[in-house]
Amino acid sequence: MDKIKIEELEVFAKHGVFPEENVLGQKFLVSAVLYTDTRKAGQTDDLTASIHYGEISQFIDRFMKEHTFCLLERAAERLAEELLLHTPLLKRIELEIKKPWAPVGLPLKTVSVEIDRSWHAAYIALGSNIGEKKRYLDKAVEALNETRGCRVERISSYIETPPYGVIDQDMFLNACLKLSTLLSPRELLARLHEIEKEAGRERKIHWGPRTLDLDIIFYDDLVCQEEDLCIPHVEMHKRTFVLKPLHEIAPYKRHPVYGQTVREMLETLEIKR
Numbered sequence: 001m002d003k004i005k006i007e008e009l010e011v012f013a014k015h016g017v018f019p020e021e022n023v024l025g026q027k028f029l030v031s032a033v034l035y036t037d038t039r040k041a042g043q044t045d046d047l048t049a050s051i052h053y054g055e056i057s058q059f060i061d062r063f064m065k066e067h068t069f070c071l072l073e074r075a076a077e078r079l080a081e082e083l084l085l086h087t088p089l090l091k092r093i094e095l096e097i098k099k100p101w102a103p104v105g106l107p108l109k110t111v112s113v114e115i116d117r118s119w120h121a122a123y124i125a126l127g128s129n130i131g132e133k134k135r136y137l138d139k140a141v142e143a144l145n146e147t148r149g150c151r152v153e154r155i156s157s158y159i160e161t162p163p164y165g166v167i168d169q170d171m172f173l174n175a176c177l178k179l180s181t182l183l184s185p186r187e188l189l190a191r192l193h194e195i196e197k198e199a200g201r202e203r204k205i206h207w208g209p210r211t212l213d214l215d216i217i218f219y220d221d222l223v224c225q226e227e228d229l230c231i232p233h234v235e236m237h238k239r240t241f242v243l244k245p246l247h248e249i250a251p252y253k254r255h256p257v258y259g260q261t262v263r264e265m266l267e268t269l270e271i272k273r
């Protein structure tokens with residue numbers, strides 16, 4: 001990925017733990033590495049095909065002056081998020097905020113906070129087999145798309161499938177979607193649980209009936225195996241109701257553990273059946 005760099009932009013703003021810092025203000029130095037694709041701009045000499053570092057600098061200056069935060073961590077987090085949300089071609093940002101006049105009572109050159117934030121690609125499986133199934137799926141897609149730091153990029157067709165595990169229940173309506181998100185895996189999981197709860201989901205019977213079921217299938221190429229969070233989804237390669245709609249939107253997405261594409265996993269599963 002190509003980079004555009006802004007180094008030590010000087011801003012006078014009012015951030016700090018002490019009340020006098022919020023009133024009197026002080027100098028901050030902001031540096032940013034903007035990750036984007038500059039190929040088209042390099043070929044056409046067209047500024048609209050790249051990121052305007054002058055506009056980014058003005059954005060940083062305005063944001064730092066219009067807000068007041070106690071912590072540099074908070075200032076950096078919010079600024080990075082706002083830049084990623086409002087800069088269409090920005091894929092990732094490394095951001096550093098330095099505080100040269102930090103009131104620590106000791107001689108020092110500067111203190112700083114440096115963070116790295118980016119957009120991530122997550123694939124979410126959706127399912128429902130109680131009540132107005134399509135409405136539950138539609139509302140879940142809408143809720144995700146309206147979540148700050150989330151953009152629904154693609155969604156599969158809705159397919160009807162037989163129940164998995166506990167078979168004495170109604171048919172399921174299933175789908176998969178691709179989500180661009182600034183949320184961490186745990187933040188995304190928490191948001192999915194909130195949306196399920198809003199739909200009246202009750203976790204009483206494992207593999208039992210549910211108004212709405214939302215699962216993280218992939219999150220970039222992350223491999224995470226924790227007690228309450230497994231990515232890729234541990235059962236996804238065994239589930240036709242996941243692989244079929246996922247194949248519709250991402251047939252060549254490769255499983256980071258097994259090395260197979262979604263198409264290959266689906267073909268293998270269909271042969272076994």
